[in-house]
Amino acid sequence: MITFSDVSKTYQGETVLGPVSGTIAAGGITSVIGPNGAGKSTLLSIMGRLLEPTTGTVTIGDAVVRDTATKDLARIVSVLRQDNTLTARVTIRELVSFGRFPHCGGRLTTRDHAQVDRALDFLHLDALAGRYLDQVSGGQRQRAFVAMVLAQDTPYVLLDEPLNNLDLKHSVAMMGHLRRAADELGRTIVLVVHDINFAAAWSDDIVAMRDGRIVVGGSAGDIMHEDILSDVFDTRVRVHAIDGTRTAVYARPRDEAYAVDSGRPRRVADM
Ligand SMILES: Nc1ncnc2c1ncn2[C@@H]1O[C@H](COP(=O)(O)OP(=O)(O)OP(=O)(O)O)[C@@H](O)[C@H]1O
Ligand SMILES: [Mg+2]
Structure with a gap:
């Protein structure tokens, strides 16, 4: 289990994270989602001791991160930077x-x-x-x-945007690998991911962040709701059940308020 208590980060008097507290269950995949600047990397970096928190404490398994020798911590937790x-x-x-x-x-x-x-x-x-x-x-x-x-x-693996630059096939393969690492090897995997549907399809839990705070945490079923996702991302998100899986849809808005071109869609040949 990973526990973080009253963790915050302040730069030149500006608090960009927290204070936040929470736990990440041992075993399984937890995805951290949220818009740019929400504090996802800051939280992940503090958990992996790439970054010193301004306040607060992180515990990974039995190890208090601040008090653990680097050599010992490196056998407990590995970190992929963004x-x-x-x-x-x-x-x-x-x-x-x-x-x-x-x-x-x-x-x-x-x-x-x-x-x-x-x-x-x-x-x-x-x-x-x-x-x-x-x-x-x-x-x-x-x-x-x-x-x-x-x-x-390591038993704990923290990955900041592991799907960065990956095509669809390799993204699916990567999540499959991580799922196997969690299920078969008992790893605890925490990852930051921008694609909500990847988070929902492959994670046990999702933590949604915005403005340096944890807005909500829970199972994919708890988080995959239009009001929650629209609020977290400050963007209209629809959720539809596709083959029984709640799936987020964020296509180009068609409302009057958003419409930039009221004519019929142009095909390449018309232009
Ligand atoms: N060294 C720094 N000095 C000042 N502000 C910083 C520093 N590093 C990060 N920040 C600010 O902290 C906030 C959180 O940054 P963070 O990198 O955690 O966001 P993020 O959720 O990972 O975003 P993204 O999705 O873009 O990777 C941002 O507003 C960022 O500008
Ligand atoms: Mg980041």
Whole structure:
């Protein structure tokens, strides 16, 4: 379980997060949703100690994050940052190997190499393992960073926008991998995701944030309501049941108030 109590973050007198308190259940997938600037990355970064909170305490399992040695924390929790930039020229295999450093201190054993292979295989990167990071596409690079995080083999995994740059097929595959990691390996996975339907389809719980606050938390069924989503995103969202699954629809508004072009839809040939 992850517990955060009275966690806040203030920059130059401006509070961008909290204070927020809550718990994330052990095992399963929790998705954090909300508009840009809501504080999702700030909360996730504080949970993974990439960022120091201004106030408050985070506990992961039995470990109080603030009081745990870095080396020990790295065996409990792994974190994918939202913006991954690496200027050094490393191959995908080398990058994924970095995930093993908390276990082996840089000297990979046979077991470490096996974990690296498994993570590469998991994310379909075998054929690209020898390529440098600047020789692959944005989505392939994103998968490499996720593979590094999974290779760390921690019970808690925090992922800030793991679907960034991924196409539909790889997004579905990624969520499937994470679901398996939760169900079969008992991992606790917390991820930030912008696509509400991905959050709803694959998560056990959803935490919705806005303006540095947690607006609501609960099961996908609790959150997938038009009034809640429209409020969180300050945008009209419709929810329809498709094949029994509550699905958010946010197509171009057709109301008079929104209409920018009252003529019939133009086809390319008309233009
Ligand atoms: N170093 C900083 N100094 C000042 N303000 C910051 C800093 N980092 C983040 N903020 C502000 O904190 C707020 C929350 O940022 P955060 O990155 O947590 O948002 P987010 O919900 O992850 O948004 P996004 O969906 O765009 O990634 C934003 O208003 C942002 O401008
Ligand atoms: Mg963010």
